[in-house]
Amino acid sequence: MVVCVCRHGWMQASRRVRVKTSTMAVEGDVRRRRRQAVVSCCKRVVALFFSHVGLAAMVVAYSILGGFLFRAIEAPHEKRVKVSLQRLASFI
8 A cells, every 4th residue: 555645645546546446336337237228128029029929920020021032032933934925825
């Protein structure tokens, strides 16, 4: 422990230490609160996904996205088949 000769200097040093310590404590509290908020939010999202409403919404979203994906994959082939059928019909 370092003791200053003048009492005024010692008080300033101790204030700096207290301010630095309290600032670190506040930063730790802010981080802890943020972490708790994120964890709480994640728990709510997981609880929603595993509820009946969340599962039904995921099934609907999966079906819609699957339809769009199927259409995107199969559209070029369907266009080729349609063109070939139109050519065939024009010969008949």
